[in-house]
Amino acid sequence: AQSVTQLDSQVPVFEEAPVELRCNYSSSVSVYLFWYVQYPNQGLQLLLKYLSGSTLVKGINGFEAEFNKSQTSFHLRKPSVHISDTAEYFCAVIAPYNQGGKLIFGQGTELSVKP
Amino acid sequence: DVKVTQSSRYLVKRTGEKVFLECVQDMDHENMFWYRQDPGLGLRLIYFSYDVKMKEKGDIPEGYSVSREKKERFSLILESASTNQTSMYLCASSPPYSSLNTEAFFGQGTRLTVV
Numbered sequence A: 001a002q003s004v005t006q007l008d009s010q011v012p013v014f015e016e017a018p019v020e021l022r023c024n025y026s027s028s029v030s031v032y033l034f035w036y037v038q039y040p041n042q043g044l045q046l047l048l049k050y051l052s053g054s055t056l057v058k059g060i061n062g063f064e065a066e067f068n069k070s071q072t073s074f075h076l077r078k079p080s081v082h083i084s085d086t087a088e089y090f091c092a093v094i095a096p097y098n099q100g101g102k103l104i105f106g107q108g109t110e111l112s113v114k115p
Numbered sequence B: 001d002v003k004v005t006q007s008s009r010y011l012v013k014r015t016g017e018k019v020f021l022e023c024v025q026d027m028d029h030e031n032m033f034w035y036r037q038d039p040g041l042g043l044r045l046i047y048f049s050y051d052v053k054m055k056e057k058g059d060i061p062e063g064y065s066v067s068r069e070k071k072e073r074f075s076l077i078l079e080s081a082s083t084n085q086t087s088m089y090l091c092a093s094s095p096p097y098s099s100l101n102t103e104a105f106f107g108q109g110t111r112l113t114v115v
Helices: none
Strands: A003-006 A010-014 A019-021 A022-024 A032-038 A044-050 A057-058 A065-066 A073-078 A087-094 A103-105 A108-115 B004-006 B008-014 B021-025 B031-038 B041-051 B055-059 B064-070 B075-079 B086-092 B111-113
Touching: A003 A087, A010 A019, A022 A032, A022 A087, A032 A065, A032 A073, A044 A057, A044 A065, A044 A073, A057 B086, A073 A087, A087 B041, A103 A108, A103 B031, A103 B041, B004 B086, B008 B021, B021 B031, B021 B086, B021 B111, B031 B064, B031 B075, B041 B064, B041 B075, B055 B064, B075 B086
Parallel strands: A010 A108, B008 B111
Antiparallel strands: A003 A022, A019 A073, A022 A073, A032 A044, A032 A087, A057 A065, A065 A073, A087 A103, A087 A108, B004 B021, B021 B075, B031 B041, B031 B086, B041 B055, B064 B075, B086 B111
8 A cells, every 4th residue: 555754744944945845655556646735725736746757847836856766755845935835735646546546645744934 | 727616615513413525526537535634644535436436445434435426526424423523624536547647636625613
């Protein structure tokens, strides 16, 4: 069965600083990986996804993530954050139906950007 | 635009009531999901469905059931609501894993309070 671990529950950072939100997954099969963002009082919005191909994936709002198969990681990065990036971020994994087919989320990381 | 619509944003029910949460999607997606979101626990999968009348248990199915009679509609049922089911409930839909465009789209959520 697949599982996702987000290694930091809260990440405080100053505006214009770089940030990395860490995500590790476990799976015995190939999976697809996602990062979602949830702004206060809103639904979840897709930031980026890795399906295949290049291991460096670029998403919206200047975020990018790198898929590392050997380390089973999919860390999210942004070189310079803004106040408006304050939100909760979720890493997720989905496997083929014959291997479970579930879309499983991590526990979430609260990113707090301070001026 | 893809739309996943949940019937209520806020709901207050009494202990022991039977509660129905409805979700409708307009993208002809095969997969539909129900999650509950609690602080510090992220999104936990309750049930998912990969086709009409087909369902699979997620990680926390106890106390819940689901119904999918039509492709666009996925209902979550709390057979006898209890206070520990007070939570935010999120519905999502997605194309099948085999689709290169696979990603999950979320509704705005239903905040259920059981008193």
